[in-house]
Amino acid sequence: MKAKRWFTTAASLVLAGSLIAGCTTTGGKTETSTSGNEQGSATTQGNKKAAVVNTYINGEIPTIDPNIAKDSYSSWVIDHTFEGLFVNDKDGVKPGQAKEVQVSEDGLTYTFTLKDGLKWSNGDPVTAADFEFSWKRVLDPATAAEYAYQIADYVKGAKEYNSADPKKLSADEIKKLRDAVGVQAKDDKTLVVTLKAPTPYFKQLTAFYTYYPVPKKVVEANPNWAADASTYVGNGPFKLQEWQKDKVITVVKNDNYYNKSTITTDKIVWNNITDDNTAWQMFQNGELNYIKSVPPAGIDAAKASGELKISPQLATYFYRFNTTKPPFNNVKIRKALAMAIDRQAIIDTITKGGQKPAFAIVGPGIAAQDGKNKEFRDETPAYFKEDIAEAQKLLKEGLAELGMTSMPKVTITFNTNAGHQKIAQAIQEMWKKNLGFESTIENVESKVWLARQSALDFQIMRAGWVGDYLDPMTYIDMWVTGGTNNNTGYSNPEYDKLVAASKVEKDMAKRDQILHDAEKILINDMPFMPIYFYTNADASKKELEGIYVPANRYPQFRYVTVK
Template identity: 65%
Template structure:
């Protein structure tokens, strides 16, 4: 997920207490008066939530909220993929045409009926170039006619031309309850795709009448298990149980509060005080304590922590310089001494956890290391790279990260390693979340922190990030052979051949090193013992639909 990048912003301790609804006394059990008390989950979001519009969201803080207030045809349940808004689906013999039938009685939070027309409208809205959705590719690459429409020049095509392209996109509501989808090529993981938030429907009537419908709580309309009832920007977002949800009787949580807290130490103190009953991404300073109490239990996550290089400007336009920086750090030391949450060193990009049909893990089958750590070789490569650039010495460089204590500590450790092993002076630069996202997207950096959570359980969710001019590339890197392999892999039906294409593409990525993998993530959230019933898919944030408080 784009910028399934991580963590976040800053707020004063005196302010933070006023932003949080205390939850230490909430319970799912009957009170003395016999009435069930509210089940309220209060947690932290590292900074302001950029957008809860499924077409425009591009980061994990936004998608965490969207996954609770919206729902697609399928959703990630506690024991796997389950039908959401869909009642059933059929697939043609050639694997090209999917026909989805919606459940009876589906409603938006405002009481309007959810229809197949809402899905058609939503997907084509994502693809519309005017929407400027950074995640449009996740639909465009798979739906017939999607790429042509999404990449069209509206000025050149004109209104009639754009309408023709839009009408040619392979998604059509046959009636209120039937959605027909034609794929560009058979896609075995398509149900995984439709469970992703970019494929969620939006209320056609509402969006057409108010372009800013997703900007405020009182205009936001949703179809998920929860609905937005309050949104104080840069403070908190509150969602309450949606009485119009088709499976409302299975939803045990009454309210979820995402508090925008940039300072990890402040947020952790609030968690300890009982003002939060769930803490997302325990900061390194608190990891040992959280592990001892048993409130944090690290589990593997389909995600990779890495640094991007801006390859458009010296000195990182030289591959030897990039490789030198990647080889000159000690990943295990970072994990053992800084993150301390059982992460695994990363010498490749695709995270473990994606199984091929034969049961083999993609990471294991492709080898676990494309490069090695070697300070002496790194120093030699740096000298050679600088010579090729006509530079006599390495200038001071800037490492950018989004404001967060954990990212800061990792950056400080790497800063010291680069100084010791390469003799390079590194200036650390932090930026608030939205500013950071903008800087990285505009290539206004030299080296920048990043993180990526796989959107679905297929290697392409990692590999297609770095196609030429891809919205999630954000390095300036381009390789025609890499692009060719990515395109071919999306059409190849022989899984063995397809996996080899993706392994070959990853090797090109690691050989040219526009990014520097550091470690594979673990989920390192903390939960108060009384909070139960939550679950966490490998590629999602915690889900609270069945949460209770004992």
């Protein structure tokens, strides 16, 4: 989720999703289905223990507006207060707000029918017009949504509207482009979406938070609706009760949610704790009952107590290079640094969560596109290898090409986190030992970290990516020229052509090969240094049950019960 999707914790991270069974129609065939302040885990409500999740985030949540959110912590809250046409439930991607969807034979037109009785948390009805308004708000150039490409790349006419320049076009011309976007509410319950090319994973995309609806009436009346609990309106299983900026955010069960009888959780509290070790101490003391990503110092204790929960995750930990400035405008230098570290040592001594060394960008957990019943990653496990002698050779050649005799001192920047710091220190020492140059490290708060990535204000930046959906494209298209999540300055026209070709290729075996060819180019250019593929290494108090973690999402708390 990403989606997106940015990482802000140490040993693992995830994005979004949840809920119920539904119906799907493909090629005319229809399938239908049925539709804080507390410490520790609970207080008593009569004979029932209140199901309260008390957890934390490390850093300020920038926004809980699904149209403009771009980071994992924001989406963690949004995924509980909003819901899309489809959702990532504990059993996989299923209809959420959609009752059914019919897909045309050519795969270009999706007709979504909404469930009966859908309501916003303020009691207003959720309509197809809210979805149309929301998607076009994302695309509106004035919104400047960094995830707009998630809609613009797929929906007919969306890119033209999103890329329009209001300074060069009249209001009528902008309106014409907006009206031409292939999203139309036919009536209150019918949303028709026209794609520019068949997209096998489009239903998965509608489960991503950029595709969530927002309340048209509320947003038009108050542009700052998402900044305060008193004006915040969602359509998910929980509603916002409290948001003290930089302190705590609390949601409670939403009585207007259409399927509220399945929601067993009473309250979720996210505390803002900027020291992961302090959070771990609070967990041990019972002040928190769930930890997203146990800090390295707590892994062994969590294992011993039986509270550590390790699960697969579609996510990659890596370092970005700023390819626009020396010395990282030289590919040989970038390759040298990537080849001169020991990934397994980092996993064995720091993260300790069963992660796998990464020698590519697309993480494990995505099926191959050619129907051969295996994973995409298994077809080409690695595109390079660790090789200190070759790294030394490449570094020397790269410096000579730049007219340098030695490596200048460079800085590794990371968002404040004990795990990120330990990894940076380890890599710093590996580069010193294996390549003979000094580097410095700096930690910045998450909000600054995000802003500096977008501004290319760094030399080497710690990063991570959670897949927004289960297709290799969730990793591949972020590196195209000018991509809003590229954040390295990288550009390769041949790569861009392959990405574009893969989006319209109908032969899945050919598409599979195109995606592998694109990834090979990307890794050969090395605008980033892959380090490891994540796992979830979380901790949960034993009395909590019902938490599930989709491979490409943060933990989901819809169905929590307390023993």
